[in-house]
Amino acid sequence: MTSVDTFPPENTQQAPFVRSGFFWLAGLVLVSIPLFWLGFVSLGRAWITPEYSHGPLIPLISLYLFLRELRDHHPRPAEGALKRGPGLAVMLFAALVAIIGNLAQIPDVVTYGFVIWVSGVVLVFMGWAQGKRHQLPVLHLVFMLPLPQYMYWKMNTFLQGVSSEFGVWVINLFGIPVFLDGNVIDLGPYQLLVAEACSGLRYLFPILSFSYLVAILYRGPYAHKVLIFALAAPLAVLMNSFRIGMIGVLVNYYGIGQAEGFLHYFEGWVIFGTCVAILFLFAMLLQRFTTNPKTLSETVDFDFGGMGPHLGRVFRLRASVVPMVAAVLITAASAVLVPALRPDAPPLVREVFALFPRTIENWRGQTMILDDDVERVLGANDYIMSLYTSPDQREPVEFFSAWYASQTEGQGIHSPEVCLPSGGWEIHSLEKAQVSFPNTVYGSFTVNRAIIEKQTEQQLVYYWFEQRGVRMTNDFAAKLTVLRDGLTKGRTDGGIVRFVTKIGEGETVQEAEQRMQTFMAQALQKLPEYIPE
Numbered sequence: 001m002t003s004v005d006t007f008p009p010e011n012t013q014q015a016p017f018v019r020s021g022f023f024w025l026a027g028l029v030l031v032s033i034p035l036f037w038l039g040f041v042s043l044g045r046a047w048i049t050p051e052y053s054h055g056p057l058i059p060l061i062s063l064y065l066f067l068r069e070l071r072d073h074h075p076r077p078a079e080g081a082l083k084r085g086p087g088l089a090v091m092l093f094a095a096l097v098a099i100i101g102n103l104a105q106i107p108d109v110v111t112y113g114f115v116i117w118v119s120g121v122v123l124v125f126m127g128w129a130q131g132k133r134h135q136l137p138v139l140h141l142v143f144m145l146p147l148p149q150y151m152y153w154k155m156n157t158f159l160q161g162v163s164s165e166f167g168v169w170v171i172n173l174f175g176i177p178v179f180l181d182g183n184v185i186d187l188g189p190y191q192l193l194v195a196e197a198c199s200g201l202r203y204l205f206p207i208l209s210f211s212y213l214v215a216i217l218y219r220g221p222y223a224h225k226v227l228i229f230a231l232a233a234p235l236a237v238l239m240n241s242f243r244i245g246m247i248g249v250l251v252n253y254y255g256i257g258q259a260e261g262f263l264h265y266f267e268g269w270v271i272f273g274t275c276v277a278i279l280f281l282f283a284m285l286l287q288r289f290t291t292n293p294k295t296l297s298e299t300v301d302f303d304f305g306g307m308g309p310h311l312g313r314v315f316r317l318r319a320s321v322v323p324m325v326a327a328v329l330i331t332a333a334s335a336v337l338v339p340a341l342r343p344d345a346p347p348l349v350r351e352v353f354a355l356f357p358r359t360i361e362n363w364r365g366q367t368m369i370l371d372d373d374v375e376r377v378l379g380a381n382d383y384i385m386s387l388y389t390s391p392d393q394r395e396p397v398e399f400f401s402a403w404y405a406s407q408t409e410g411q412g413i414h415s416p417e418v419c420l421p422s423g424g425w426e427i428h429s430l431e432k433a434q435v436s437f438p439n440t441v442y443g444s445f446t447v448n449r450a451i452i453e454k455q456t457e458q459q460l461v462y463y464w465f466e467q468r469g470v471r472m473t474n475d476f477a478a479k480l481t482v483l484r485d486g487l488t489k490g491r492t493d494g495g496i497v498r499f500v501t502k503i504g505e506g507e508t509v510q511e512a513e514q515r516m517q518t519f520m521a522q523a524l525q526k527l528p529e530y531i532p533e
Contacts, residue, residue, distance in 0.1 A: 207236040442524055
């Protein structure tokens with residue numbers, strides 16, 4: 001028999017040789033665990049949060065999709081050796097990604113490397129010709145990964161705004177007077193905050209995964225599958241917005257209890273179930289363009305039959321030198337490269353913000369404390385928010401700074417552009433501006449300069465991201481430097497600095513700017529002690 005197909009026909013005489021392939025697969029998995037362990041720990045922490053609680057189901061669904069494809073597209077015996085080289089290249093690239101993630105101590109990078117590694121394993125053991133046909137189940141694993149924090153905050157803020165606006169529109173349809181102040185829906189006697197948890201991300205992630213599953217199992221043309229998957233995101237957002245609007249209607253007629261406790265969560269499950277039903281109905285509607293289905297099973301092929309024997313085929317893998325080479329190389333990466341290349345982080349010496357001077361020249365500061373919910377979302381290791389007044393100035397200057405010991409796992413700075421709309425402030429203008437403080441270590445640097453307004457009040461805002469001795473104005477670029485400095489310096493700490501002053505009645509922006517820069521020139525002389533260079 002000349003076939004070396006990855007999943008050969010049954011042959012008991014070959015059992016000792018065939019079984020060795022499974023042992024090499026098991027060995028490859030075991031030696032790869034240390035390389036991806038940082039990512040696994042991060043996934044476990046993410047999966048216990050409401051936004052990603054669907055995560056543990058994703059690998060099971062991917063396995064189901066993979067076994068279906070094995071059952072429906074049984075590999076045929078091939079002449080000659082399987083083409084395993086591309087799979088080895090993919091696995092080595094995945095190992096490189098994971099090494100970078102380990103060196104920088106960024107778990108998200110490690111988890112991305114793990115998904116790529118799974119793709120490489122499929123290509124190695126099945127060969128290029130067969131393995132490339134089984135990548136859709138591997139791609140589904142992406143839905144188990146948490147979003148990078150930068151993307152999470154951007155999406156969360158956008159969805160909060162959409163949900164608030166659409167929710168108010170729904171309430172208006174019932175003739176109920178309502179006013180929207182930022183993300184607060186004001187019904188008069190009651191005020192409803194469209195909080196982070198109400199943004200819709202808790203529905204969006206599982207609905208995206210489910211629509212991907214439905215699209216794959218849909219009995220119809222590829223274009224229809226794309227439409228089914230594309231429907232998921234707007235459907236989840238609109239249905240969540242409708243839920244918020246209906247909660248506002250119920251609260252207006254029956255009291256605040258309609259927005260609390262079990263009923264609030266039950267309404268969420270109703271919306272999720274409705275999204276699933278709409279996806280199925282949409283799939284059946286599309287199917288009518290090709291056939292005339294009478295049942296859901298004729299539209300979407302949820303068939304679990306015959307999976308067991310195909311799962312057992314993993315024990316009959318053929319041995320190959322390629323997974324042996326992969327196991328050796330990944331073992332070397334886990335045991336040698338990561339410990340050898342990661343630099344020792346220098347000890348950080350900093351003062352806590354509690355010791356930041358409350359008297360700076362003729363300025364007197366009054367410390368303020370954030371609400372518990374705001375502090376939890378901020379996620380900083382240390383912060384200060386203090387309002388400084390001076391008898392020589394007509395308006396005070398607010399100084400805020402937050403410091404993070406690590407910005408690699410669900411922690412780290414996010415732009416004030418994310419926070420301001422939640423408080424009802426609108427950004428009137430936002431631009432880059434050059435400032436200069438020659439008597440400080442900062443010298444000249446660029447800040448984000450914003451003018452924000454709320455009703456008739458205006459404020460001037462300066463902010464930037466303080467990243468290990470570098471001032472930055474873009475939060476995404478700041479995140480990229482975390483990866484670089486984690487690799488080269490062993491440091492991922494950093495912070496954000498913000499100064500705010502009111503533009504008083506009859507006062508020009510230039511006058512407010514002069515006041516704020518006067519205070520900054522004195523405050524920045526102290527700041528390096530609290531945010532290390």
